[in-house]
Amino acid sequence: MPRRSPPEAAVEAAPFRVRVGVDIVDVARLERLLDDNPSAAGELFTAAEWAYCGGKRRRGEHLAARFAAKEAVLKAFGTGLSGRMRWTDVEIVNTPLGRPVVRLDGAVAARARDRGVRDVDVSLTHTAGMALAHAVVVSRIETGSTERRDSGCASI
Amino acid sequence: MTNEELYLAVRPAVAEALGLDEDEVTPDATLLDELGAESIDLLDILFRLERSTGVKIQAADLSEHVQGGIPDEEFGDEEKDVITPVGMAQLKKVMPQIAGMGLDGKLQPENVMSYFTVQNLTDLVAARAAAVSA
Numbered sequence: 001m002p003r004r005s006p007p008e009a010a011v012e013a014a015p016f017r018v019r020v021g022v023d024i025v026d027v028a029r030l031e032r033l034l035d036d037n038p039s040a041a042g043e044l045f046t047a048a049e050w051a052y053c054g055g056k057r058r059r060g061e062h063l064a065a066r067f068a069a070k071e072a073v074l075k076a077f078g079t080g081l082s083g084r085m086r087w088t089d090v091e092i093v094n095t096p097l098g099r100p101v102v103r104l105d106g107a108v109a110a111r112a113r114d115r116g117v118r119d120v121d122v123s124l125t126h127t128a129g130m131a132l133a134h135a136v137v138v139s140r141i142e143t144g145s146t147e148r149r150d151s152g153c154a155s156i
Numbered sequence: 157m158t159n160e161e162l163y164l165a166v167r168p169a170v171a172e173a174l175g176l177d178e179d180e181v182t183p184d185a186t187l188l189d190e191l192g193a194e195s196i197d198l199l200d201i202l203f204r205l206e207r208s209t210g211v212k213i214q215a216a217d218l219s220e221h222v223q224g225g226i227p228d229e230e231f232g233d234e235e236k237d238v239i240t241p242v243g244m245a246q247l248k249k250v251m252p253q254i255a256g257m258g259l260d261g262k263l264q265p266e267n268v269m270s271y272f273t274v275q276n277l278t279d280l281v282a283a284r285a286a287a288v289s290a
Contacts, residue, residue, distance in 0.1 A: 029196055036172075037203035044199075071195065081216045 021075030021135040023068040031060040064131035065124040066092045072135035116140040169204035183275035232265045
């Protein structure tokens with residue numbers, strides 16, 4: 001039997017599942033959405049997200065990155081926005097040093113609890129034109145459970 | 157509002173959100189594949205429809221409407237990666253145009269929304285408007 005390196009053996013034994021999600025948003029497209037639809041501001045972003053982005057010179061880029069992060073997190077969950085989930089259920093806040101942190105609320109938080117989600121992390125980047133987010137969701141695998149892929153979900 | 161009046165509201169909402177001429181927005185056109193809508197465009201369309209018709213449809217309502225409340229594990233066959241007969245029966249209710257396409261046993265979950273048309277959206281708005289006024 002071939003010898004395995006310690007990291008490989010450790011990964012195989014770990015009772016966790018790691019799933020990823022990624023999304024990219026055209027900054028001008030999001031800005032047009034917000035400009036044309038006044039009610040979108042409150043439906044897509046929380047007060048804390050507006051407080052962080054609102055005063056920035058490149059506000060549109062920061063908001064687009066946060067919207068991309070919401071999509072990326074929901075993709076990592078394998079559901080997209082479904083059921084009673086709301087965009088504001090996924091909130092991106094920042095540590096004093098600027099690192100983005102994901103806070104879950106409402107139906108998304110409930111789904112996370114159901115799935116045994118232990119950690120959600122996100123990384124953001126943006127330029128003048130595009131904003132991109134990458135999310136990682138770590139869930140505990142219950143003993144004897146099988147992989148569930150949400151293959152039936154007709155999300156968009 | 158009648159279904160025809162709702163269509164007359166849906167058409168400009170789709171055209172404006174996607175930057176298209178209204179002539180390009182026909183009832184049979186699929187929103188994602190043929191008209192090129194991305195998820196952010198669908199959001200834009202729903203916000204515009206809320207303003208013009210007063211009917212509020214959340215982004216999550218679209219997939220809920222299509223899936224009809226059927227649990228994921230009954231709607232899709234995980235091993236075969238296709239929509240189940242139960243799921244297909246639901247889809248033929250909300251997207252009747254797929255009935256003659258020979259998709260039974262072949263349609264993959266990720267492709268379901270590719271068949272969602274402007275008419276299907278109009279029907280969803282009509283259903284929500286009726287539910288609100290009932």
